[in-house]
Amino acid sequence: MTLSLWTHCQAATMQPQAVLPYGLIADAALVLDGPLLRWVGPRRELPPDLARACGTQHGAGGALITPGLIDCHTHLVYGGDRAAEFEQRLHGASYEDIARQGGGIASTVRATRQASAEQLSASASTRLRALLADGVTTVEIKSGYGLALEPERRCLEVARALERSHPVSVRTTFLGAHALPPEFAGRSDDYIDAVLAMLPLLHAQGLVDAVDVFCERIGFSLAQTATIFAAARALGLPVKLHAEQLSDSGGAQLAAGFGALSCDHLEWLSADGAAAMAAAGSVAVLLPGAFYFLRETRLPPIDLLRQHGVAMAVSTDCNPGSSPCTSLLLMLNMACTLFRLTPEEALAGVTRHAAQALGLRDRGVLAAGMRADLAVWDLEQPAQLAYSFGVRPLRQVVFAGVPQ
Ligand code: NIG
Ligand code: FE
Numbered sequence: 001m002t003l004s005l006w007t008h009c010q011a012a013t014m015q016p017q018a019v020l021p022y023g024l025i026a027d028a029a030l031v032l033d034g035p036l037l038r039w040v041g042p043r044r045e046l047p048p049d050l051a052r053a054c055g056t057q058h059g060a061g062g063a064l065i066t067p068g069l070i071d072c073h074t075h076l077v078y079g080g081d082r083a084a085e086f087e088q089r090l091h092g093a094s095y096e097d098i099a100r101q102g103g104g105i106a107s108t109v110r111a112t113r114q115a116s117a118e119q120l121s122a123s124a125s126t127r128l129r130a131l132l133a134d135g136v137t138t139v140e141i142k143s144g145y146g147l148a149l150e151p152e153r154r155c156l157e158v159a160r161a162l163e164r165s166h167p168v169s170v171r172t173t174f175l176g177a178h179a180l181p182p183e184f185a186g187r188s189d190d191y192i193d194a195v196l197a198m199l200p201l202l203h204a205q206g207l208v209d210a211v212d213v214f215c216e217r218i219g220f221s222l223a224q225t226a227t228i229f230a231a232a233r234a235l236g237l238p239v240k241l242h243a244e245q246l247s248d249s250g251g252a253q254l255a256a257g258f259g260a261l262s263c264d265h266l267e268w269l270s271a272d273g274a275a276a277m278a279a280a281g282s283v284a285v286l287l288p289g290a291f292y293f294l295r296e297t298r299l300p301p302i303d304l305l306r307q308h309g310v311a312m313a314v315s316t317d318c319n320p321g322s323s324p325c326t327s328l329l330l331m332l333n334m335a336c337t338l339f340r341l342t343p344e345e346a347l348a349g350v351t352r353h354a355a356q357a358l359g360l361r362d363r364g365v366l367a368a369g370m371r372a373d374l375a376v377w378d379l380e381q382p383a384q385l386a387y388s389f390g391v392r393p394l395r396q397v398v399f400a401g402v403p404q
Contacts, residue, residue, distance in 0.1 A: 003053050004401075006030040006374075007043055009060035012382040013366040014067055014351045021344050022382045023365070030065065032372040035400035040366045058403075060376060063395055066347065066385070067366055068137025068373030070354035071328050073264050073285050075175075075319035076162075077124045077155045078145045080111025082320045095294050095322065096246065099218045105145070105179040108320050112145035112155065120158045127318060128162055130326035135375030135394045139168055140315075140358055142212055144175030147191075149198050152176055156207040167399040169373075171358050173240060174202055177213040177220050177228050192224045196231050203235050210261060210359070214242040215251035222254050229258040238359050244268040245290070256280035262313065262357040266300045267291065274301065278308035283357040285313045286341075286349065288334035289323035302339055312341065313357045314349030329393075332386040343386035374398040 011030060013023035029046040031039040031054060039050060085098055085107065098104045112120070124141075131139060141159035146152035156172050163170040176195035184191035202208050211232035215225045219242065229239045238261045243251030245265035252263045252273030263269075263277055264285035277284060284305050290296075305312055314335045317323040325331070328350055335346040355364030363371045376396040379385065384393070397404045 002034045002055070003038065003050075004032045004056035004058065005051060005054035006032070006058045006060055006065065009063050009065045009376070011040065011366055012064060012066045012347065013040060014348055015365050015367055016352065022347065024382065028065070030366065030374070032398070032401045035372055037366060037368055037370050037372050039368055064377040064379045064382060065366070066135070066375050066377065066382065067351040067364055068375050068397060068399065069135045069328050069350045070138040070358070070360075070364060071131055071136050071315050071318070071350070072140045072262070072313050072354040072357040073287060073315035073317050074139055074141055075144060075317070076127050076139065076141045077120050077143070077158050078108050078112050078320055079115035079120060079123070080108060080320065081324070082108065085321065096218055099179075102182070104321055106182060108145045109147050109179065109181060113148070113151045117154050117158055120155060121161060124158060124162060125166070127326045128166055128168065131316070131318070131328060132166065132168060132397070133392060133394060134327055134329045135377070135397060136328055137168055137373040137375070137397060137399050138171070138355070138358070138360070138363060140171045140173055142173040142175040142178075144178030144212075144214075147176065147179065147181040148194075149201065152198060153202060153205070153207065156202060160207060167397065167402070167404050171209045171360070172207055173210045173212045174199060174208045175212040175214070177224065179214065179219065188220065188224065192220070192227055195228060199228075199231055200235060203237065208237060210238045210240055212240045212242065215249055215254070216242065216246055217249070218246070222250060225251065225254060226258075229255070233258055240264060240357070244270075244273065248273070252277055252282075256282050261359050264315075264317075265290065267296055267298045269301055269304070271304060274304045274308045274310060277310050283311045283313050283353055285315055285357050286335060286339055287315055287317040287323060288331055288338045289325040290317045291338060292334055293323050293325070299339060302341065311353040311356055312345060312349050313353040314341070314346055315354065329385060329391075330389050333389040336386045343383040346386045347382055372398060372401040
């Protein structure tokens with residue numbers, strides 16, 4: 001018998017059409033059928049024959065159950081750290097100054113190229129375990145600190161392997177166009193050619209689920225971004241974009257034209273950019289950790305995104321330079337305190353909308369037919385997830401139907 005029943009819980013289903021906020025069901029029952037949810041609803045409506053068919057019964061003791069959380073934008077695999085750069089910034093240097101002087105992303109590239117797969121895996125695993133302790137069951141991991149075929153491959157292989165050693169789904173994103181590696185200094189178009197050569201090789205190895213570009217003054221131009229995106233789409237791969245983080249370069253409109261799954265950061269997003277994202281159904285991935293850590297002052301235009309009905313996701317952006325953060329729950333809090341999202345919007349941002357940002361239709365809400373990825377919390381109401389910080393209220397995770 002593969003059916004199991006969870007009761008004595010409230011469920012924040014996050015179903016979009018629900019009547020109550022959070023799709024909340026006060027006295028809920030969930031029937032799990034192997035790795036999938038068979039039935040979700042009020043316990044009093046559970047069909048008796050279905051209840052009888054459940055071999056295992058779990059009383060959740062009044063816990064709150066949400067979909068397993070989804071961190072849809074991370075750079076989890078890298079070598080070294082950038083604490084020294086943090087100190088430099090505290091002595092007055094800016095993030096862009098440091099990048100222009102060969103520090104920043106380039107310094108992590110040096111450390112990543114020197115690291116073995118085992119070293120990369122060990123440090124990424126430490127960070128991943130912290131995310132899992134916050135109820136994460138799906139994580140996106142970008143490459144982009146190798147910037148040459150072999151180290152990019154190594155990072156993507158390490159990312160894939162994390163899925164085999166931890167209770168988590170990993171989605172990989174090839175971010176070859178993250179920064180210009182030193183050997184291509186002054187020849188950024190040549191480097192774009194190199195990225196175009198890497199992409200089909202890595203894709204043929206099954207290492208690429210999506211393609212991303214850092215489109216920015218200190219990254220790559222609109223034209224270069226378009227070249228990479230055209231190649232990705234020709235391979236049938238979806239695209240995402242680091243867009244309008246430090247300036248409004250029109251990246252969101254460009255990405256929307258390629259049907260981007262998401263545009264990420266977006267502090268400088270224009271009204272035209274928001275309209276283009278709405279038309280394309282691209283998700284706005286908000287990264288309050290980077291905003292906080294870089295001490296940005298320009299807020300992403302949340303009201304504009306709301307007006308246009310653009311779905312908003314929230315993520316850690318876990319990376320050594322702009323967001324050395326491994327707590328998705330802290331990002332929920334910061335999305336509310338810094339960006340003024342409501343706690344319900346923030347929770348949708350790490351569940352339903354984060355799934356959408358990854359092109360995943362089988363998770364992010366609790367409903368029949370969806371994956372049985374659950375986070376079980378010692379909490380009384382869903383707003384508490386965003387309210388406190390530094391607290392670890394997770395009681396248990398169920399991953400693909402298996403209690404961990
Ligand atoms: O998402 N914006 C570009 N990439 C990262 C930062 C990378 C780094 O500084 O190492 C980001 O913020
Ligand atoms: Fe990022």
